[in-house]
Amino acid sequence: xxxxxxxxxxxxxxxxxxxxxxxxxxxxxxxxxxxxxxxxxxxxxxxxxxxxxxxxxxxxxxxxxxxxxxxxxxxxxxxxxxxxxxxxxxxxxxxxxxxxxxxxxxxxxxxxxxxxxxxxxxxxxxxxxxxxxxxxxxxxxxxxxxxxxxxxxxxxxxxxxxxxxxxxxxxxxxxxxxxxxxxxxxxxxxxxxxxxxxxxxxxxxxxxxxxxxxxxxxx
Amino acid sequence: xxxxxxxxxxxxxxxxxxxxxxxxxxxxxxxxxxxxxxxxxxxxxxxxxxxxxxxxxxxxxxxxxxxxxxxxxxxxxxxxxxxxxxxxxxxxxxxxxxxxxxxxxxxxxxxxxxxxxxxxxxxxxxxxxxxxxxxxxxxxxxxxxxxxxxxxxxxxxxxxxxxxxxxxxxxxxxxxxxxxxxxxxxxxxxxxxxxxxxxxxxxxxxxxxxxxxxxxxxxxxxxxxxxxxxxxxxxxxxxxxxxxxxxxxxxxxxxxxxxxxxxxxxxxxxxxxxxxxxxxxxxxxxxxxxxxxxxxxxxxxxxxxxxxxxxxxxxxxxxxxxxxxxxxxxxxxxxxxxxxxxxxxxxxxxxxxxxxxxxxxxxxxxxxxxxxxxxxxxxxxxxxxxxxxxxxxxxxxxxxxxxxxxxx
Numbered sequence: 001x002x003x004x005x006x007x008x009x010x011x012x013x014x015x016x017x018x019x020x021x022x023x024x025x026x027x028x029x030x031x032x033x034x035x036x037x038x039x040x041x042x043x044x045x046x047x048x049x050x051x052x053x054x055x056x057x058x059x060x061x062x063x064x065x066x067x068x069x070x071x072x073x074x075x076x077x078x079x080x081x082x083x084x085x086x087x088x089x090x091x092x093x094x095x096x097x098x099x100x101x102x103x104x105x106x107x108x109x110x111x112x113x114x115x116x117x118x119x120x121x122x123x124x125x126x127x128x129x130x131x132x133x134x135x136x137x138x139x140x141x142x143x144x145x146x147x148x149x150x151x152x153x154x155x156x157x158x159x160x161x162x163x164x165x166x167x168x169x170x171x172x173x174x175x176x177x178x179x180x181x182x183x184x185x186x187x188x189x190x191x192x193x194x195x196x197x198x199x200x201x202x203x204x205x206x207x208x209x210x211x212x213x214x215x216x217x218x219x
Numbered sequence: 220x221x222x223x224x225x226x227x228x229x230x231x232x233x234x235x236x237x238x239x240x241x242x243x244x245x246x247x248x249x250x251x252x253x254x255x256x257x258x259x260x261x262x263x264x265x266x267x268x269x270x271x272x273x274x275x276x277x278x279x280x281x282x283x284x285x286x287x288x289x290x291x292x293x294x295x296x297x298x299x300x301x302x303x304x305x306x307x308x309x310x311x312x313x314x315x316x317x318x319x320x321x322x323x324x325x326x327x328x329x330x331x332x333x334x335x336x337x338x339x340x341x342x343x344x345x346x347x348x349x350x351x352x353x354x355x356x357x358x359x360x361x362x363x364x365x366x367x368x369x370x371x372x373x374x375x376x377x378x379x380x381x382x383x384x385x386x387x388x389x390x391x392x393x394x395x396x397x398x399x400x401x402x403x404x405x406x407x408x409x410x411x412x413x414x415x416x417x418x419x420x421x422x423x424x425x426x427x428x429x430x431x432x433x434x435x436x437x438x439x440x441x442x443x444x445x446x447x448x449x450x451x452x453x454x455x456x457x458x459x460x461x462x463x464x465x466x467x468x469x470x471x472x473x474x475x476x477x478x479x480x481x482x483x484x485x486x487x488x489x490x491x492x493x494x495x496x497x498x499x500x501x502x503x504x505x506x507x508x509x510x511x512x513x514x515x516x517x518x519x520x521x522x523x524x525x526x527x528x529x530x531x532x533x534x535x536x537x538x539x540x541x542x543x544x545x546x547x548x549x550x551x552x553x554x555x556x557x558x559x560x561x562x563x564x565x566x567x568x569x570x571x572x573x574x575x576x577x578x579x580x581x582x583x584x585x586x587x588x589x590x591x592x593x594x595x596x597x598x599x600x601x602x603x604x605x606x607x608x609x610x611x612x613x614x615x616x617x618x619x620x621x622x623x624x625x626x627x
Binding site: 090112134135137138141142145168171172173174 | 524556562
């Protein structure tokens with residue numbers, strides 16, 4: 001997936017990760033195209049720094065001592081910041097990924113992502129879209145398994161056939177553009193679908209999702 | 220001992236009431252009194268006095284003590300109590316004999332002053348109690364001794380303590396039988412048998428008890444050691460080897476692959492997918508396959524599995540076909556990343572292997588690649604499934620496989 005380095009100039013980014021080395025790596029990768037307005041290594045520093053710097057996008061590590069990525073999102077939201085969050089994690093554990101999305105992150109990518117892809121993902125989150133990595137798509141399909149029990153709220157508890165289809169393509173490694181061309185729809189429509197899925201993931205209280213999550217020590 | 224009790228007593232004031240456990244560090248006989256004192260938050264010495272008084276009154280204290288001894292677990296060996304204290308307080312032969320003599324003296328005094336509760340019961344119980352205490356005091360000291368008879372037969376351990384303790388209990392039995400003249404008059408051999416069994420039980424119980432305790436201690440120790448050894452072995456085989464390889468490797472791409480493979484393995488290890496279980500389920504088999512291709516071909520393989528299934532013969536065939544397709548993509552596409560997606564549904568398992576590489580025109584494929592495609596398609600068809608290869612030059616390749624599941 002060699003995404004073109006879309007001009008992300010001007011997007012202000014704040015990096016939160018408890019690994020100094022990783023932070024400086026990301027900073028140098030992004031500094032060519034984005035404006036880095038700060039970084040932090042702890043939840044407390046991060047909340048204070050984000051509120052002060054007011055970035056467009058926060059790159060957020062899932063695993064951090066004292067509250068983790070969720071703590072940062074909750075702290076920043078409580079302070080009224082409008083920053084968008086993109087979760088970045090070395091852990092592919094389902095509970096981390098779903099947990100951070102449910103806390104309010106607009107997307108999830110693994111740390112093995114290439115610099116170009118990361119820039120594209122930051123831009124996408126800044127544009128108000130969501131970033132579904134193949135792995136996140138897989139988790140969502142797993143959590144919203146079709147054969148589950150009665151939905152409480154069909155609006156939130158079920159994926160539409162179209163959404164499911166789009167997620168499947170993403171899990172198979174297709175880019176949004178490729179998904180659009182396979183389904184004969186526009187890229188914008190693909191984005192609408194995945195945004196809807198993200199919303200369901202965040203708001204659904206369906207039994208199946210909570211059970212699935214608690215099986216993986218979440219919630 | 221009273222000082223120790225004070226310290227322990229003051230410790231418990233703030234926290235919740237501690238469990239009733241026999242004390243290891245503060246014990247005269249079995250640590251029961253200290254345990255109860257600790258549990259209730261009162262001085263162990265008070266409990267001890269209470270026991271003595273109750274024992275003198277009607278032998279009742281002894282019964283309670285023995286019951287508590289049997290029922291209350293010994294406090295864990297690695298509890299906060301300092302080791303030195305335990306070693307100091309552990310009764311030696313001299314201490315046990317001393318305590319026994321003091322007890323005998325007190326009883327004698329009581330007997331002389333007339334404050335007494337029955338000839339025919341007091342002496343046997345006292346003797347048996349002393350013998351039991353002596354046996355207990357020595358049991359478990361020699362590591363590896365599992366059974367008194369064994370120790371005697373092998374001639375390794377047969378101390379005067381054991382002899383004295385056993386003799387005291389035997390003496391108690393004899394005294395009991397002699398003292399109960401009324402019962403003896405009844406001529407009951409049954410009673411004699413019961414007494415003999417009781418005496419033997421008294422002699423053997425300390426060993427049986429300490430043997431059980433030792434076995435448990437030993438087992439938990441062994442489990443810990445094994446876990447550590449396993450962890451060390453795993454880290455040695457994986458992380459350390461990989462670090463060594465990375466240091467020697469001149470190829471950046473190879474280093475990346477090594478690091479990624481290592482990360483995958485370590486994660487599987489840390490998040491509970493033990494190597495022993497790998498391969499039992501479809502998900503693990505796909506992950507293992509992805510790791511293997513990643514290692515051998517130095518590409519990134521992103522493997523995503525939705526749902527899971529048992530790895531029966533047909534699922535195994537699917538994994539092989541997926542592996543073949545992944546290997547193929549890694550070798551020929553020129554792409555640095557291969558996406559593997561497997562979805563388990565009620566009626567079928569679908570698998571997709573996709574790359575963003577060179578692609579090819581399926582109509583004009585070279586014969587060797589045709590062969591590989593055939594091996595994927597052929598394998599799937601033999602197991603009642605299907606496979607198709609979608610590709611066009613410049614547009615990447617995707618192999619789609621589908622295996623219907625047998626209806627249960």
